[in-house]
Amino acid sequence: MSETSRSQAHLHRDPSAAPGPVGTRAPGVRRTAAGVSELVQSALPLIAEWLPTQRWYAGKGRPIAALVPVIGTPLQVGDPALLHLLLRVDHGGATGGPGDVYQLLLGIRSDRPAAVGRPAVLGRLAGGTYDGAVLYDAVHDPELTGRLLEHLATGDRFGSLSFRRTPGPGLPGNLPGRASTAEQSNSSVIYDTAFILKLFRRISPGTNPDLELSLALSRAGSTRIPRVAAWFECRMERAEPATLGLLQRYLPDAEDGWELALDQVARLKGDPSPGNFAIEAHRLGRATAEVHRVLARSMPTARLDRPRIAELAGAMADRLDSAVAAVPGLLRYRSALRGAFQQLTAAHLDGLLVQRIHGDLHLGQAMRTPQGWVLLDFEGEPAKPLAERRLPQPALRDVAAMLRSFDYAAAHLLAGSPAQDPHLAHLAAAWAARNRAAYCAGYTAGGGADPSGSPELMRALEIDKAVYEVVYEARHRPSWLPIPLAAINRLADSV
Ligand SMILES: Nc1ncnc2c1ncn2[C@@H]1O[C@H](COP(=O)(O)OP(=O)(O)O)[C@@H](O)[C@H]1O
Numbered sequence: 335m336s337e338t339s340r341s342q343a344h345l346h347r348d349p350s351a352a353p354g355p356v357g358t359r360a361p362g363v364r365r366t367a368a369g370v371s372e373l374v375q376s377a378l379p380l381i382a383e384w385l386p387t388q389r390w391y392a393g394k395g396r397p398i399a400a401l402v403p404v405i406g407t408p409l410q411v412g413d414p415a416l417l418h419l420l421l422r423v424d425h426g427g428a429t430g431g432p433g434d435v436y437q438l439l440l441g442i443r444s445d446r447p448a449a450v451g452r453p454a455v456l457g458r459l460a461g462g463t464y465d466g467a468v469l470y471d472a473v474h475d476p477e478l479t480g481r482l483l484e485h486l487a488t489g490d491r492f493g494s495l496s497f498r499r500t501p502g503p504g505l506p507g508n509l510p511g512r513a514s515t516a517e518q519s520n521s522s523v524i525y526d527t528a529f530i531l532k533l534f535r536r537i538s539p540g541t542n543p544d545l546e547l548s549l550a551l552s553r554a555g556s557t558r559i560p561r562v563a564a565w566f567e568c569r570m571e572r573a574e575p576a577t578l579g580l581l582q583r584y585l586p587d588a589e590d591g592w593e594l595a596l597d598q599v600a601r602l603k604g605d606p607s608p609g610n611f612a613i614e615a616h617r618l619g620r621a622t623a624e625v626h627r628v629l630a631r632s633m634p635t636a637r638l639d640r641p642r643i644a645e646l647a648g649a650m651a652d653r654l655d656s657a658v659a660a661v662p663g664l665l666r667y668r669s670a671l672r673g674a675f676q677q678l679t680a681a682h683l684d685g686l687l688v689q690r691i692h693g694d695l696h697l698g699q700a701m702r703t704p705q706g707w708v709l710l711d712f713e714g715e716p717a718k719p720l721a722e723r724r725l726p727q728p729a730l731r732d733v734a735a736m737l738r739s740f741d742y743a744a745a746h747l748l749a750g751s752p753a754q755d756p757h758l759a760h761l762a763a764a765w766a767a768r769n770r771a772a773y774c775a776g777y778t779a780g781g782g783a784d785p786s787g788s789p790e791l792m793r794a795l796e797i798d799k800a801v802y803e804v805v806y807e808a809r810h811r812p813s814w815l816p817i818p819l820a821a822i823n824r825l826a827d828s829v
């Protein structure tokens with residue numbers, strides 16, 4: 335709590351937002367800058383406790399030096415009230431620098447609504463106009479998320495927040511919203527069975543690649559992504575607008591590729607007729623190639639000469655070094671892995687094509703629908719800075735990432751069984767190999783570059799991904815860490 339007492343109150347409110355009625359029924363947000371500022375100040379101590387417990391919070395393990403409100407926008411006044419808040423978290427210290435900005439959607443009511451579970455409650459506000467009111471994560475309140483859909487449907491503007499719709503059929507403004515329970519890096523609200531709104535949690539100036547690429551694919555008529563219906567954004571200072579939320583068609587009949595794969599893997603344990611996931615893996619490879627083709631046609635591409643390929647390899651080596659610093663267990667593999675990056679530099683890849691790609695492809699980002707595979711979440715790896723996620727990359731980076739995902743799924747066969755069970759280990763390795771090969775064959779059949787034609791590139795890309803996963807698991811799911819570490823061990827042996 336002492337951290338928040340040091341919080342700064344630089345609440346910026348856009349002057350173009352006309353002040354609304356003041357002093358509506360307590361505990362409603364008042365639409366004056368002073369009213370918003372007072373509310374934010376009383377919320378900060380509760381936010382400081384709650385924020386680090388959220389999966390999407392990237393500052394875990396680092397002390398909070400200051401919470402700095404960036405923009406506060408009241409989207410509804412009264413009881414309940416809805417406050418949209420962009421909040422910067424500064425960590426101070428030697429590595430200091432401006433911290434991450436997060437998007438919070440805060441509900442304020444006299445009492446906790448039944449739909450809002452206790453984990454979504456930040457606490458009761460103390461002092462000021464809102465004394466005693468319940469502050470909660472409004473993502474869980476169907477009434478308040480319904481307000482957001484109305485704003486998206488009408489294309490409203492509130493100060494620096496703009497709600498934008500794509501051309502096409504109108505949006506219904508009155509569907510009930512429910513918070514998605516999927517494990518994810520952001521927060522999503524599902525409206526009936528029609529739409530899903532992703533609220534990006536960590537906000538950077540600039541168009542989020544999820545919006546950028548989904549719009550490009552939608553405009554090119556691709557059916558490999560859910561159609562974009564609307565989005566909202568905000569202008570922070572004079573920078574390019576930052577994407578805050580993305581509304582897409584919901585795929586009610588879709589099955590999650592990760593769940594499908596796990597189901598198949600589980601059957602290997604005793605089912606005499608385990609399904610043949612390789613057919614699906616092949617189709618998924620084709621779908622990936624199709625998406626890559628559209629992206630290469632509709633967005634900028636480039637060719638890398640030798641020095642630029644050396645830069646690509648150098649960036650991988652740098653990421654490895656940062657990962658070694660974060661997870662010392664990687665140190666013993668460092669020299670072998672660096673050898674793989676050197677081999678990439680030495681390989682004859684002059685003229686390597688780079689283009690916009692998915693950037694964080696895995697089975698959980700692929701949904702099987704009655705019309706075929708659909709890909710989701712083109713945001714790239716959430717831990718990377720936005721500018722880096724928007725850079726053109728070799729398309730095989732997505733292929734390598736998906737290959738890692740087959741390995742993850744296979745590793746589930748071994749979860750909970752004695753570590754050395756050779757039979758299970760053999761089954762898991764064979765399942766992964768079969769599906770990895772089928773996926774690559776599908777990718778090539780769909781017009782993508784043959785992964786087996788660039789072994790140095792594929793190995794380097796797979797290592798780069800596995801290194802990312804080691805850091806990701808160490809930070810978010812330490813009990814999963816052995817999965818990417820085992821892959822690192824294998825990949826290092828192959829150099
Ligand atoms: N259009 C959609 N239709 C159905 N389910 C979806 C859709 N978009 C996302 N989901 C579900 O929500 C999950 C999280 O979505 P995702 O875009 O990956 O969010 P995040 O970036 O927060 O990880 C997906 O794994 C999927 O289960």
Ligand SMILES: O=P(O)(O)O[C@H]1O[C@H](CO)[C@@H](O[C@H]2O[C@H](CO)[C@@H](O)[C@H](O)[C@H]2O)[C@H](O)[C@H]1O
Nearest residue numbers: 518519694696697698715716738739742803806
């Ligand atoms: O889906 P997100 O954008 O949140 O991606 C992050 O989380 C993923 C896990 O949910 C993580 O993916 C890793 O675990 C998957 C199994 O849960 C596995 O299929 C992937 O291959 C593996 O990379 C992803 O890396 C991370 O960015």
